[in-house]
Amino acid sequence: MSKVLVVTSGKGGVGKTTTTAALGAAIAQSGSSVCVVDFDVGLRNLDLVMGAERRVVYDLINVVNGDAKLAQALIRDKRLDKLSLLPASQTRDKDALTDAGVARVMDELRQKFDWVICDSPAGIERGATLAMRHADVAVVVTNPEVSSVRDSDRIIGLLDSKTIRAEKGETLDKHLILTRYDPNRADRGDMLKVEDVLEILSIPLLAIIPESEEVLRASNVGCPVTLNNPLSAPARAYADAVRRLQGEMVPMSVPSDRKSFLGKFFTRRAA
Amino acid sequence: MSLLNIFSRRGSAPVARERLQLIIAHERADNGRSDLVVTLREEILAVIAKHVAIEPDKVQIKVERGEGVSTLGLDIELPLPVAARLTGGRTESIAKESMAKEKQAVAA
Numbered sequence: 001m002s003k004v005l006v007v008t009s010g011k012g013g014v015g016k017t018t019t020t021a022a023l024g025a026a027i028a029q030s031g032s033s034v035c036v037v038d039f040d041v042g043l044r045n046l047d048l049v050m051g052a053e054r055r056v057v058y059d060l061i062n063v064v065n066g067d068a069k070l071a072q073a074l075i076r077d078k079r080l081d082k083l084s085l086l087p088a089s090q091t092r093d094k095d096a097l098t099d100a101g102v103a104r105v106m107d108e109l110r111q112k113f114d115w116v117i118c119d120s121p122a123g124i125e126r127g128a129t130l131a132m133r134h135a136d137v138a139v140v141v142t143n144p145e146v147s148s149v150r151d152s153d154r155i156i157g158l159l160d161s162k163t164i165r166a167e168k169g170e171t172l173d174k175h176l177i178l179t180r181y182d183p184n185r186a187d188r189g190d191m192l193k194v195e196d197v198l199e200i201l202s203i204p205l206l207a208i209i210p211e212s213e214e215v216l217r218a219s220n221v222g223c224p225v226t227l228n229n230p231l232s233a234p235a236r237a238y239a240d241a242v243r244r245l246q247g248e249m250v251p252m253s254v255p256s257d258r259k260s261f262l263g264k265f266f267t268r269r270a271a
Numbered sequence: 272m273s274l275l276n277i278f279s280r281r282g283s284a285p286v287a288r289e290r291l292q293l294i295i296a297h298e299r300a301d302n303g304r305s306d307l308v309v310t311l312r313e314e315i316l317a318v319i320a321k322h323v324a325i326e327p328d329k330v331q332i333k334v335e336r337g338e339g340v341s342t343l344g345l346d347i348e349l350p351l352p353v354a355a356r357l358t359g360g361r362t363e364s365i366a367k368e369s370m371a372k373e374k375q376a377v378a379a
Contacts, residue, residue, distance in 0.1 A: 053294045054336035057308055069328045090298065220287035 002110040005117045005245075006135040008159070010151030012122030014143045015179040018215055018225065020119035021049045022238040023139070023245075025224035028083035030242060032114035035074065037086045039131035040121035041097060044088035050077065051222025052085050059089040064101035070108050079227060084113070094127040106134040124154060129162050136165065137173045137245070139206060143180050144192040149200055152176075156203060175206035177241060182211045183254050207241035208254045209234050233257045297336055308334055311343060323353050 007020045017040075024036040037060065038046035047053045058073035063086070070086075077083035086109075089096070109116045120131035132138060138159050142152040156174060165172040178197060185191040198205055209215075214232035218225040226235045233255040240250045300307075312332050319325060329348035335341060349357070 048290070048294065051290075053290070055334060057312070057332045057334050071328070072331065217283045220283035220290075222286075222290060 002114050002116065003136045004106060004110065004134050005115060005137040005139060006120055006132040007117060007139045007141060008120040008128060008132055008155050009122065009141040009148070010124060010128075010155040011143075011148045014148050015141050015177075015209070015215075016122075017046050017049050017119055018219065019139065019141050019177055019179070019209075019238070020046060020117050021224035022226045022234070023242060024050075024083055024115075024117050025077075025080060026226040026235075026239050026242040027115050027117075027245075028077070028080040029226070030246065031082070032246075033082045033084075033112070034115040034117060035084045035086055035109055035113045036117045036119060037109070038088035038119050039097075039127055040119065041088045041092060041094045041127055042090065043121070044090050046119050047075075047085060047087045048222060049219050050085055050224065052077070052087070053222070056087045059087045060105070061089040061092050061096045063105050064097055066101075070105065070112070079223075094121075094125070094130075097126070097130055099130070099133075102130055103134065124158060128155075129158060132159055132163050135159075135163055135172060137175070138163075139175050139177055140201070140203065141177050141179055142197060142201070144178060144186065144194075144197055146192075149192070149197055152201055156201060174203045175245075176201060176203050177207050177209060178205065179209040180211045181208050181254060183256075205252060206244055207237045208252070209237045210254050210256060212257055214257065293336065293338055308332075308343070312345075315345065319347065323349055325349070 005023075007016050007023070009016050020036050024034045027034045036046060036050070038044050039060070040046070041061065044059075047056055052075050055075050058068035060073070062068040063070050063073045074084045074086055077085065106116065118131045118135065121127040140152050140155060140159075142148050159172055159174055160166050163172055176198065178194060181194070182191055186193045194205065194208060210233045212232060212234045214229050214234050215225055218228040221228065225232065226238050229235055230239070236255040240253075240255075243250050316325065316330065325347055331344075331346040333342075333344040333346075335344075
């Protein structure tokens with residue numbers, strides 16, 4: 001049974017695309033087939049974060065409009081056989097996506113892949129509601145920061161009203177991934193704690209991704225963080241998230257980037 | 272990766288810089304006119320379609336944008352009679368004739 005997962009947040013810049021790429025790669029590494037779909041029409045970036053920006057020929061809108069077959073538009077990852085990307089269009093706008101067209105493409109993706117991960121655009125408009133429309137599972141990405149938490153709350157409301165599952169009265173599994181978390185700052189009282197965010201949003205926690213240099217390093221080179229440095233703290237947190245999504249019980253922790261003495265010694269600081 | 276990092280002081284930022292410069296140059300060049308890849312694939316397919324009936328799903332197009340040179344690869348599966356004509360009628364079993372990858376230089 002294939003699953004459609006939407007990665008959404010309301011607010012921009014909190015880590016939706018990073019999360020989509022990281023979860024996609026980790027699921028593919030676990031042996032299931034995955035397609036990551038960029039719904040951010042007009043401002044595509046998943047291709048860049050995945051390192052496939054030079055290989056885009058067709059995009060989601062071409063497939064939705066029937067200009068290209070799905071198989072022609074899918075870009076298979078060069079590192080992971082089971083991972084494919086369906087890029088967004090860079091030149092069109094969100095209105096080019098029709099409800100019926102998206103429904104047809106999602107059906108076709110379900111037949112081909114074990115997991116379909118939809119990377120939602122920021123905001124609460126058409127692009128975001130279309131990205132979540134067909135989801136069975138939602139991952140809400142939130143930063144421990146007031147505006148992000150408030151926007152996540154709006155998005156959770158939409159997940160409960162605008163998705164097909166919600167309209168049918170079925171359940172839609174919602175999970176929280178808290179990104180850019182810094183346990184030290186939370187301890188000092190300078191950052192919202194995990195419990196604070198959970199209490200406000202009241203959806204189950206899927207993972208805590210610590211603030212880490214590895215995230216930027218991975219996007220610099222166009223490689224999902226779970227592939228670029230699998231032992232890094234964010235990679236381990238995302239890998240645990242995938243195990244939980246697949247039904248395993250994994251104790252919750254905030255992994256940290258342990259640096260060896262030599263590593264610390266040689267780390268250069270930016271001037 | 273981490274071992275490499277120890278020996279190279281270069282870091283990942285220069286890679287990011289190069290990737291961005293390349294993709295943004297391509298996107299700026301496309302700005303205002305239609306995407307070159309779209310134009311090429313439509314016109315090339317139209318030329319072939321004049322002579323051969325191609326099935327749209329039997330076409331694979333691959334592009335690799337590089338700094339000095341970009342490649343456009345077309346893989347078109349031709350129907351059996353056409354494939355036979357291409358091989359001078361000697362072989363009847365070759366249904367698939369891969370069109371040679373046409374290298375297409377694009378000024379960076």
